[in-house]
Amino acid sequence: xxxxxxxxxxxxxxxxxxxxxxxxxxxxxxxxxxxxxxxxxxxxxxxxxxxxxxxxxxxxxxxxxxxxxxxxxxxxxxxxxxxxxxxxxxxxxxxxxxxxxxxxxxxxxxxxxxxxxxxxxxxxxxxxxxxxxxxxxxxxxxxxxxxxxxxxxxxxxxxxxxxxxxxxxxxxxxxxxxxxxxxxxxxxxxxxxxxxxxxxxxxxxxxxxxxxxxxxxxxxxxxxxxxxxxxxxxxxxxxxxxxxxxxxxxxxxxxxxxx
Amino acid sequence: xxxxxxxxxxxxxxxxxxxxxxxxxxxxxxxxxxxxxxxxxxxxxxxxxxxxxxxxxxxxxxxxxxxxxxxxxxxxxxxxxxxxxxxxxxxxxxxxxxxxxxxxxxxxxxxxxxxxxxxxxxxxxxxxxxxxxxxxxxxxxxxxxxxxxxxxxxxxxxxxxxxxxxxxxxxxxxxxxxxxxxxxxxxxxxxxxxxxxxxxxxxxxxxxxxxxxxxxxxxxxxxxxxxxxxxxxxxxxxxxxxxxxxxxxxxxxxxxxxxxxxxxxxxxxxxxxxxxxxxxxxxxxxxxxxxxxxxxxxxxxxxxxxxxxxxxxx
Ligand SMILES: Cc1cc2nc3c(=O)[nH]c(=O)nc-3n(C[C@H](O)[C@H](O)[C@H](O)COP(=O)(O)OP(=O)(O)OC[C@H]3O[C@@H](n4cnc5c(N)ncnc54)[C@H](O)[C@@H]3O)c2cc1C
Ligand SMILES: Nc1ncnc2c1ncn2[C@@H]1O[C@H](COP(=O)(O)O)[C@@H](O)[C@H]1O
Numbered sequence: 001x002x003x004x005x006x007x008x009x010x011x012x013x014x015x016x017x018x019x020x021x022x023x024x025x026x027x028x029x030x031x032x033x034x035x036x037x038x039x040x041x042x043x044x045x046x047x048x049x050x051x052x053x054x055x056x057x058x059x060x061x062x063x064x065x066x067x068x069x070x071x072x073x074x075x076x077x078x079x080x081x082x083x084x085x086x087x088x089x090x091x092x093x094x095x096x097x098x099x100x101x102x103x104x105x106x107x108x109x110x111x112x113x114x115x116x117x118x119x120x121x122x123x124x125x126x127x128x129x130x131x132x133x134x135x136x137x138x139x140x141x142x143x144x145x146x147x148x149x150x151x152x153x154x155x156x157x158x159x160x161x162x163x164x165x166x167x168x169x170x171x172x173x174x175x176x177x178x179x180x181x182x183x184x185x186x187x188x189x190x191x192x193x194x195x196x197x198x199x200x201x202x203x204x205x206x207x208x209x210x211x212x213x214x215x216x217x218x219x220x221x222x223x224x225x226x227x228x229x230x231x232x233x234x235x236x237x238x239x240x241x242x243x244x245x246x247x248x249x250x251x252x253x254x255x256x257x258x259x
Numbered sequence: 260x261x262x263x264x265x266x267x268x269x270x271x272x273x274x275x276x277x278x279x280x281x282x283x284x285x286x287x288x289x290x291x292x293x294x295x296x297x298x299x300x301x302x303x304x305x306x307x308x309x310x311x312x313x314x315x316x317x318x319x320x321x322x323x324x325x326x327x328x329x330x331x332x333x334x335x336x337x338x339x340x341x342x343x344x345x346x347x348x349x350x351x352x353x354x355x356x357x358x359x360x361x362x363x364x365x366x367x368x369x370x371x372x373x374x375x376x377x378x379x380x381x382x383x384x385x386x387x388x389x390x391x392x393x394x395x396x397x398x399x400x401x402x403x404x405x406x407x408x409x410x411x412x413x414x415x416x417x418x419x420x421x422x423x424x425x426x427x428x429x430x431x432x433x434x435x436x437x438x439x440x441x442x443x444x445x446x447x448x449x450x451x452x453x454x455x456x457x458x459x460x461x462x463x464x465x466x467x468x469x470x471x472x473x474x475x476x477x478x479x480x481x482x483x484x485x486x487x488x489x490x491x492x493x494x495x496x497x498x499x500x501x502x503x504x505x506x507x508x509x510x511x512x513x514x515x516x517x518x519x520x521x522x523x524x525x526x527x528x529x530x531x532x533x534x535x536x537x538x539x540x541x542x543x544x545x546x547x548x549x550x551x552x553x554x555x556x557x558x559x560x561x562x563x564x565x566x567x568x569x570x571x572x573x
Contacts, residue, residue, distance in 0.1 A: 094370055095363050121503065125372050126353065127360030134332075134364040139434040141327075142357060155437070160353035161451075161498055161506075162270070163441040167327055169434040179504065180497070220398065221369030225381065227393040233529060233548040240541070241555025246563025249535055250571070252551045256533060258455075258512050259479070259568055 001054035001149065003045045004105050005078065006116040006129065009062050009069035010035040034069035037117030039076070039184035041177050044147060045115050046077045046185070052149065054112070055079045059104050061089060061097065067200065074195035075187035081200040082107060088205055091217030094123070098131035100215050103208035105136065107201075111172055113154065118143045118176040129176035139169035142176040261289040261345040262316070264338055266331060266358065268350045269297060270441065272304040276452055277350035277406075279413035282312040284406055287378050289345040291418065292316040294338065294425075296331045298323055302422065310420030312413065320425040329433035331358045334425055336365045339401050351405040359403045369397030375410040388503060388526025408451045409509060442498070448482050450499060454511045455481030458501055458528070461488035462517020462538065462557060469494050472516055475561045478568045484508065484528075486518045502527035516557040520545025537561065 009032050045056045058073045058081035060066050070081045084104040092100065105114060114133075119126035133140035141156040145164075148155050155168045159178055187195070205212050213219050239248055253259045263285040268275040278293075285291035293314040295302050302319040309317055320334040335347060335358070347362065349355040351373050363370035376383040381396035382404060450456065457479065459472035469483075476483045485495035487502055501508055503526040513531035518524060520536070520543055528534070529548055536549035537557045546552040553560050 094360060094372070095367075098360075098364055125356065125360065125370075127356045127370075127372075130328075130357045131360040131364045134361040137432050139432055140357070140361075141434045143353060156434075161442070162352070162354065163439065165327070165439050166437040167434040168437050173434070221363065221367070222371050222395055222397045222399075222402065224393050224395045227386075227391055229391050230389060233534075235547050236550035236552070238541075238546055238549070238552035238554065241553050241560055243559075244563075245537070245553040245555045245560040246565075247567055249537075249551060249553060249560065249564045250567035252535070253512070253568075254571070258533060259571060 001048060001052040001112045002108070002110050003048060003054060003056050004059050004108055004111050004114045005038070005041050005045045005056060005073065006101060006114065006132070007038045007042065007058050007060045007069055007073050008035050008117070008120050009033065009060065009066040010120060010122040032065060032068065034072040035117055035121055037119065037121070037177070037179065038073070040179070040181050041115045041117050042073045042076050042078055043182045043184040044177055047182070048113070048149060057082060057108050059101065059108070060084070061100055061104065070200055071195050072187065074198045075192045076185060077191060080198060083200055083202045084208060085202055086205040086212070088212040088216045088218070091220055092215050093220040093222050094125045094128055094131060095221050096215035096219050098128055098135050100205070100208070100210050101128070101132050102135035103205070103210035104203065105132070107203065107208055113149070113171060114138070114174040116174065116176045118178045129174050133174035136174070139173045141167045141169055141173060143178045144175050145178050145180045147175055147177070147181065262292045262342055263289040264335065264342070264344045264347045265291050265293050265314070266335060266347070266349045266355070267293050267295045267305060267309065268352065268355065269295070269301065269305055272301070274305050274308045275350070276413065277352065277408045278309075279312045280408070280411045281348045281350060281406055282309070282314060283414050284377055284411045285346075285348050286313060286416065290315045292318060292344070294318045294320070294335060296320045296322070296334050296427070306420055306422060310418050311415050313416035313418040314420045315418050317420050317422045318425050319422055320427045322427040324427065324429055325435040326429060326433040327436050328354060328358055328361070329430045330427045332361045332365060333430055334427055335362050338425065339366050339368070344401050346401060347403045349403065349405050351407045355405055359405045363403045366401065367399060369399040369402045371395055371397060371402055371404045374404055374406050377404060377406070385530060388507065389530035390526075447476065448480070450482040450484055450501075450506055450508060453482035453508075455479045456484045456501070456508050456510045456512070456528070456531070457481050457514045457516065458484030458486065458518060459489055459495065459516045460486035460518030461492060463489060463494055464517075466494045471558060471561050475514065475516075475565045478565045478572070479512070481510075481512070486524050515545050515549070516561055518545055519543045520548065
């Protein structure tokens with residue numbers, strides 16, 4: 001089974017995240033890592049490969065330093081990677097991202113399954129995988145907390161706030177995984193060393209056959225036109241509980257007309 | 260006036276509150292038309308409620324197709340092609356975002372996601388857990404807008420609600436539904452919709468002791484939330500997690516019990532109107548954003564507060 005895993009490099013959530021004046025993410029303001037949820041997608045791909053054979057290809061779209069995130073996925077055990085990197089991609093919106101990723105997936109031969117995270121920790125659009133499926137004309141099985149492949153049929157338990165839905169489709173298909181799908185493995189020392197020698201194909205938009213006018217800031221169907229930081233919330237009153245702390249909160253809430 | 264399509268969110272014959280918010284927000288852009296996609300017989304239960312919130316038209320697409328979310332995308336795409344609406348409004352839920360994203364790809368529309376306010380000029384977004392506000396515009400016709408639940412207050416307005424049925428054809432390449440297990444709505448209000456949220460953290464100490472958090476929430480008619488540490492420790496179920504990887508809530512009142520206030524937790528609650536925190540540690544970062552903080556043991560402060568509330572209410 002040939003599996004593509006969509007991996008995104010994101011700003012580390014432990015560091016401060018900022019927007020630039022033009023509304024784009026200020027990537028220099030924070031460290032960059034492979035998104036946690038994508039480690040779970042890689043883990044799921046590796047487990048499927050262990051059970052069914054085949055190859056795992058990482059596909060990532062992002063600036064040069066996205067290679068660090070790609071290496072992390074390779075050191076976990078993925079076989080090869082495609083890194084789509086092109087200046088014309090800067091400023092892509094979700095539709096542009098989906099078009100570009102679909103192009104990059106198209107360069108991988110005989111793909112049976114595309115795995116992704118259900119929601120990136122930076123953009124949080126939580127829809128790119130389904131949008132990629134839409135571009136490719138494939139079924140989308142999203143927010144999976146459990147995934148099984150039997151023959152050419154994929155079945156997913158999809159969990160969201162609204163409950164659990166069991167979905168099924170014929171391969172090829174796109175599946176996005178949720179936080180509870182598995183516990184990702186740590187790369188071993190051997191894995192880290194091996195990753196250094198694995199092949200990463202760095203491709204441009206022309207290489208993947210996507211028109212530059214359809215992506216990036218030029219093709220963006222929506223644009224951020226302004227961004228302002230909210231003044232930080234100031235600390236209010238603080239009391240030390242002297243046995244009447246609860247009553248003091250009640251008095252405060254009454255004064256605020258909240259009770 | 261141009262039409263604005265609103266996808267109706269419904270569950271078991273009930274319109275979700277988010278739909279009324281969408282119908283209210285849609286009026287800033289044009290005349291709201293509700294779009295119902297559901298099983299046979301769905302529309303009769305929903306149409307009246309939609310009229311009460313200003314739906315001028317109600318498009319009804321009833322199907323017993325087992326295709327997952329594709330009927331919604333297909334119907335909206337067909338209506339967009341036929342009506343050239345000013346915009347399509349969809350709730351910013353898991354399903355809503357998925358329909359919106361796919362629709363945007365299908366119709367070549369700009370997608371404005373997780374919007375907290377909108378007018379004819381564009382949309383406002385609250386990002387990084389409310390730390391930043393951003394303005395956006397669409398560069399395409401009929402943009403798809405997903406509106407954050409609770410961001411706009413639903414206001415009733417009479418609408419003609421003329422019904423028109425729409426055909427749905429199976430798309431072929433879609434995932435199909437094998438079975439559904441909806442979450443059983445509890446006694447408490449929905450976490451995303453509640454005007455009061457009482458949340459517990461690792462400081463609550465155990466699943467049993469979360470009863471203290473629940474009791475305070477119930478005295479205020481509020482929802483219960485939890486920090487990730489509380490969820491990871493098995494004190495409370497995952498769907499109640501507040502924060503960057505959980506829910507974003509913005510209630511009138513947020514009470515944090517035994518929560519340190521890590522940046523990822525704050526990302527999900529710092530836009531709450533009033534924040535009250537109880538923590539043993541005077542240096543806990545939650546106090547930096549609390550309007551009223553008590554340095555103390557939650558097991559004495561919370562029950563005392565609950566008693567006061569119950570006494571005042573009786
Ligand atoms: C990528 C990522 C995403 C994350 N997403 C989220 C998220 O969505 N939501 C989230 O909450 N966290 C999230 N976290 C985790 C976050 O960093 C913190 O670890 C977490 O919020 C801590 O939870 P806590 O405050 O309950 O626990 P702690 O930090 O352990 O704090 C417990 C607090 O309870 C106090 N306390 C103990 N006993 C009592 C008592 N009897 N009375 C009063 N106070 C008491 C202590 O003084 C302490 O301040 C995320 C982390 C990462 C890396
Ligand atoms: N630039 C990207 N490169 C690779 N994968 C991506 C990219 N953007 C989004 N994805 C995939 O889509 C998932 C959901 O992202 P999002 O829809 O942006 O919340 C991520 O976890 C990734 O698997």
